[in-house]
Amino acid sequence: MRGTSAALQPPADATAPVRHPEAPAPGELLGAHYGQCFGCGGEQPHGLHLEARAGEGVSLTAEFTVKIAHQGAPGLAHGGILASALDEALGSLNWLLRTIAVTGRLETDFVRPVPVDAVLHLQAEVTAVAGRKIYATATGRIGGPDGPLAVRADALFIEVKVDHFIDHGRQEEIQAAMDDPDQFRRARAFEVNP
Numbered sequence: 731m732r733g734t735s736a737a738l739q740p741p742a743d744a745t746a747p748v749r750h751p752e753a754p755a756p757g758e759l760l761g762a763h764y765g766q767c768f769g770c771g772g773e774q775p776h777g778l779h780l781e782a783r784a785g786e787g788v789s790l791t792a793e794f795t796v797k798i799a800h801q802g803a804p805g806l807a808h809g810g811i812l813a814s815a816l817d818e819a820l821g822s823l824n825w826l827l828r829t830i831a832v833t834g835r836l837e838t839d840f841v842r843p844v845p846v847d848a849v850l851h852l853q854a855e856v857t858a859v860a861g862r863k864i865y866a867t868a869t870g871r872i873g874g875p876d877g878p879l880a881v882r883a884d885a886l887f888i889e890v891k892v893d894h895f896i897d898h899g900r901q902e903e904i905q906a907a908m909d910d911p912d913q914f915r916r917a918r919a920f921e922v923n924p
């Protein structure tokens with residue numbers, strides 16, 4: 731069974747997404763956008779350490795290995811963790827558009843249980859853009875990139891200004907990210923054009 735609410739259907743005047751001319755080339759690793767990100771950061775011991783690679787157009791592939799810390803039922807990945815992996819893969823697409831956006835809605839189908847030690851092979855793409863709204867879809871397969879479908883999601887991202895983070899984030903982390911002497915890392919923490 732698959733359920734997608736009306737809010738995730740692009741309107742009739744939606745347009746095809748446009749890959750930014752400076753987006754990483756197909757096959758290139760995107761790298762972590764922020765070291766402390768639960769989804770992709772290298773500084774989170776129990777994070778997902780998701781590694782995403784640019785694909786063609788506005789698409790990407792990513793892998794996430796389910797660790798002991800990611801369990802729900804014994805030996806199986808927690809559903810919220812799988813949703814996080816989908817959210818991270820979908821959110822990373824915005825780097826290919828060079829648009830700052832946050833998840834407004836995420837609808838997930840859990841199709842098959844995912845055991846500890848399994849590699850979740852994710853594929854995500856932006857399907858349409860309408861004003862501030864970015865529509866995207868993702869799948870997660872186990873046993874290989876063409877293996878059985880385990881999870882899938884449809885999402886709506888909403889474009890925001892960098893002020894979204896500055897106004898709402900805890901001051902300590904915002905300041906530390908803004909004080910980073912590495913200009914590229916500073917820009918990527920907020921997904922701003924470096």
Ligand SMILES: CCCCCCCCCC(=O)SCCNC(=O)CCNC(=O)[C@H](O)C(C)(C)COP(=O)(O)OP(=O)(O)OC[C@H]1O[C@@H](n2cnc3c(N)ncnc32)[C@H](O)[C@@H]1OP(=O)(O)O
Pocket residue numbers: 737763769817818819820821822831832833834835862863886888890919920921
């Ligand atoms: C640094 C970047 C990170 C990149 C990688 C990270 C990957 C992970 C991504 C995430 O997890 S982001 C974190 C989770 N998301 C959030 O914390 C967002 C929290 N929500 C908000 O801040 C606001 O609700 C939001 C910015 C999404 C929208 O508020 P706004 O005041 O800017 O927009 P507004 O409410 O005016 O809505 C604009 C349009 O979007 C629609 N919309 C907003 N939220 C929606 C929603 N939840 N479902 C459906 N439609 C929604 C809304 O109906 C409207 O449609 P119309 O223009 O047609 O009237």
